[in-house]
Structure formats: structure tokens, C-alpha cells
Amino acid sequence: MTSAQSELIKLHHCEHPSATVIFIHGLDGDPWSTWGFDRSESWLSWLLSSRNDVAVWTLKYRLSASWWFGGSMPLADRAINTLAIINEKIDKTSPIVLVAHSYGGLLAKQLVRAGNDTAREFDSVSRRVAGIIFFATPNQGSQIASYIKAFARVFSKISIFARFSPAVRELKHNAPALRDLNLWFRGYVATHKILIKCYHETLPVNGAVIVVDEASSDPGLQGVTSIPIDADHLTICKPTRRNFCASDLIDIIQQSVVTQEAAASAKTGAPEPPTRERDRFDGLKDTTGSAGDPSPDGWEVVERRVRQLTDPSDTFKIEDA
Structure with missing residues (x-):
């Protein structure tokens, strides 16, 4: 993606949404083809066939492995940038469900952290994140970053390969910053009860390499198992037909809505089920x-x-x- 302009693209409008769903692509992805939105059947059609009372958005942002194709912001900066965009565009009350692919999952975690830490003016966004679905997210980094760097060294005389973006450095396997983010996120989920689903690829891209393996895709959360999918890194997030991943998304939305309604009832003093x-x-x-x-x-x-x-x-x- 070469455009420097980040934006939140509206896929489905709802005046008073019961929930807001935001799709976040990964490295060298885009807001449309990453998710298969250009097909007649996609996440959007499956979601709206079950619930048309939700607002659906997809995030467009600059995230390329090479500076020659646009480069990237550092993850911490991108998180604050994304919080500002979300804060401007979406409604101010509905629970938020993030659907993230690869590096997009790291961005999802980082924006929750930023809203609770370094950018508290956006905590109204981060505290409404009720669920996250991770597709092939490298919680511990990816070996592919090492492959890209090695490739760049071999072809260093060809300038197009010599300048990789900050995103590639951040994706280094077992990078300290990623370990720190993952440890923070575990603690946050334990106290804030965010609903999590996680999936990992089992097939190599073009028969060559598995980009994010099972170990790295595992967020290390109690009660959350990374589910293997018969897909590679590029196809895992765009199923050709409705499957249990779509059902999981709808379930998370439903649970988020119910939880918010219960919290609202508690604040207004509505009758609660008896405890004695x-x-x-x-x-x-x-x-x-x-x-x-x-x-x-x-x-x-x-x-x-x-x-x-x-x-x-x-x-x-x-x-x-």
C-alpha cells in the first residue's frame, strides 16, 4: 500500500449500532483483498445475514515491508494514530470487536495498551474493545523477518530490497518489545475479560514457508487455544465459504452486546437476578x-x-x- 493517508472505511452503516466491528490488515495487506471483501460472499455478507444492527469498518493504513513501497510507522506510533482515527469516526457507546490479521493483531493489542497508558485521551475507545479475533498474529515475532533481512543482504546492491521498514524490524522472532506487549496484554485480558479467538496457519505460502507458526500465534491466555486452519498465511483470513470463524465472530458480538446491556442495567439501578x-x-x-x-x-x-x-x-x- 503506497498511499500515506490512513482512514477507516465504512462497509456497513448503522445509525445506532449495537456493536462496531473493525477489520485490521497486516504487513503488505490492504483493507479489501486481505479479507476478500471484493467477493460476493465474504465476512461482510456472513455477518450481516446474522446481525444487521452492527457498524462494520475496515482500516486502511501504510504498512509495507519496504520503504520503496511506502514503509511503515513504528507500532507504538501507529497505535496512537489508529486510536485517533477510530475516535473520530465511530459512535461513542457501542462495544468494539477487532478482527486482525498478522501484524494487525499486534496493532490491536498496542492500541488497547496505548489508550490505557500513553494516550489516555483515547481511553473511551480502548476500554470499549470487548473482543479481538487474531488470525496468524506473531505474538512472539516471525522467522519471516529474518528471511527478509537475509534476502535484503544478499540483494543489497539492488536498492529496492535494501531498505526494509520499521515493521520488519519489529517482527523479529522473540523480539523483546513483542514479549513485553504480550505480557502486558495477558494481564489486561485477565482483569478486563476481553473475548479472544485465535487461529494459526498450517500450510506454507507457495509451498515455501509458514510465516507464523503455532508457537508464535499462541497468545498465552488462559482458556484460549490457537486453532489450526487449513490455510496459508495469506488465505487464512479470507475463507471461501462461511465457517466456524464467522460463527465465532458473531458469538463474540452477541456476548459483547449482552455484557454491555447488563452493565448499563447495573448503572441505572434496573432489577438484577436475586443472589440469595x-x-x-x-x-x-x-x-x-x-x-x-x-x-x-x-x-x-x-x-x-x-x-x-x-x-x-x-x-x-x-x-x-
């Missing part, structure tokens, strides 16, 4: 005695009914009173 057995029988007080002042017999019914729930051996029934 006796709370369930407050209504019996008005039927077993005078309103607000139950008779002793009425209270006995309530108390024994509670004991029955907690002690199955008590066979007393309300009808026995």
Missing part, C-alpha cells in the same frame, strides 16, 4: 399476610420454603400451610 434464596420470596410476604406486615404464619411459610430449597430433605410445600 430468600430474596426470591419477598413477593410471598404480600400474599401470606397484610401488605408490608406479614403474619407470623406467613413468615413461617417463607422461611420453610427457603429451607426447602437449600435442604432437599425438607418436603414441606406451600400448599401444606
Whole structure:
């Protein structure tokens, strides 16, 4: 991608979305072909067939392996840039679900971190990130970065290969900055309950190399297993037909909406499900005695009914009173 202009491209408009979905491409990707949006059947059609009450966007940004094709910002800078774009474009209340491929997954994690740390003015965006789907994200870096550097050294006399971008350096396998980001993200997810799905490739690109292996794609999160997919690094994020990955996205959206609604109800003081057995029988007080002042017999019914729930051996029934 050679254009220096970053933007959030709207794929589906919703006036008051119940959730906002943002697709984030990876190295040398683009906002359309990375996800197969140029086909008649794609993530967009599968998503809208199940839920048309969501806003859907795809991020366009400069991310090339070579400076000759546009280069890249450092990851930390790109995260703040992306937060500013998202903050300007999307609604201010709906939960956000990020769908990220490769380096895009690192950007997703970094923007959550930046909004909670170095760019707190955008915390209204980062704290609304309710779910992230990672496709072949190199949480521990990728050996492909070493291959690119070696390739550049071999062809150093050809200037087009000699200048690789900051993104390539950041993708170095086992890079300290990536380890630090991943450790931070683990702690954040543990306390903020972000919904996570993770997938990794099992086929080499053009029969040559697996770009992100299973070990690097594993985010190291409790309860999150990186799921193997019969695809290479370039095709893993654009399935030709609807599969369980699409269902996982819809499930995450649904759970995010339910969680937000529950939180909103708690803030407004709406009734919550009872937490104690006796709370369930407050209504019996008005039927077993005078309103607000139950008779002793009425209270006995309530108390024994509670004991029955907690002690199955008590066979007393309300009808026995």
C-alpha cells in the first residue's frame, strides 16, 4: 500500500449500532483483498445475514515491508494514530470487536495498551474493545523477518530490497518489545475479560514457508487455544465459504452486546437476578399476610420454603400451610 493517508472505511452503516466491528490488515495487506471483501460472499455478507444492527469498518493504513513501497510507522506510533482515527469516526457507546490479521493483531493489542497508558485521551475507545479475533498474529515475532533481512543482504546492491521498514524490524522472532506487549496484554485480558479467538496457519505460502507458526500465534491466555486452519498465511483470513470463524465472530458480538446491556442495567439501578434464596420470596410476604406486615404464619411459610430449597430433605410445600 503506497498511499500515506490512513482512514477507516465504512462497509456497513448503522445509525445506532449495537456493536462496531473493525477489520485490521497486516504487513503488505490492504483493507479489501486481505479479507476478500471484493467477493460476493465474504465476512461482510456472513455477518450481516446474522446481525444487521452492527457498524462494520475496515482500516486502511501504510504498512509495507519496504520503504520503496511506502514503509511503515513504528507500532507504538501507529497505535496512537489508529486510536485517533477510530475516535473520530465511530459512535461513542457501542462495544468494539477487532478482527486482525498478522501484524494487525499486534496493532490491536498496542492500541488497547496505548489508550490505557500513553494516550489516555483515547481511553473511551480502548476500554470499549470487548473482543479481538487474531488470525496468524506473531505474538512472539516471525522467522519471516529474518528471511527478509537475509534476502535484503544478499540483494543489497539492488536498492529496492535494501531498505526494509520499521515493521520488519519489529517482527523479529522473540523480539523483546513483542514479549513485553504480550505480557502486558495477558494481564489486561485477565482483569478486563476481553473475548479472544485465535487461529494459526498450517500450510506454507507457495509451498515455501509458514510465516507464523503455532508457537508464535499462541497468545498465552488462559482458556484460549490457537486453532489450526487449513490455510496459508495469506488465505487464512479470507475463507471461501462461511465457517466456524464467522460463527465465532458473531458469538463474540452477541456476548459483547449482552455484557454491555447488563452493565448499563447495573448503572441505572434496573432489577438484577436475586443472589440469595430468600430474596426470591419477598413477593410471598404480600400474599401470606397484610401488605408490608406479614403474619407470623406467613413468615413461617417463607422461611420453610427457603429451607426447602437449600435442604432437599425438607418436603414441606406451600400448599401444606
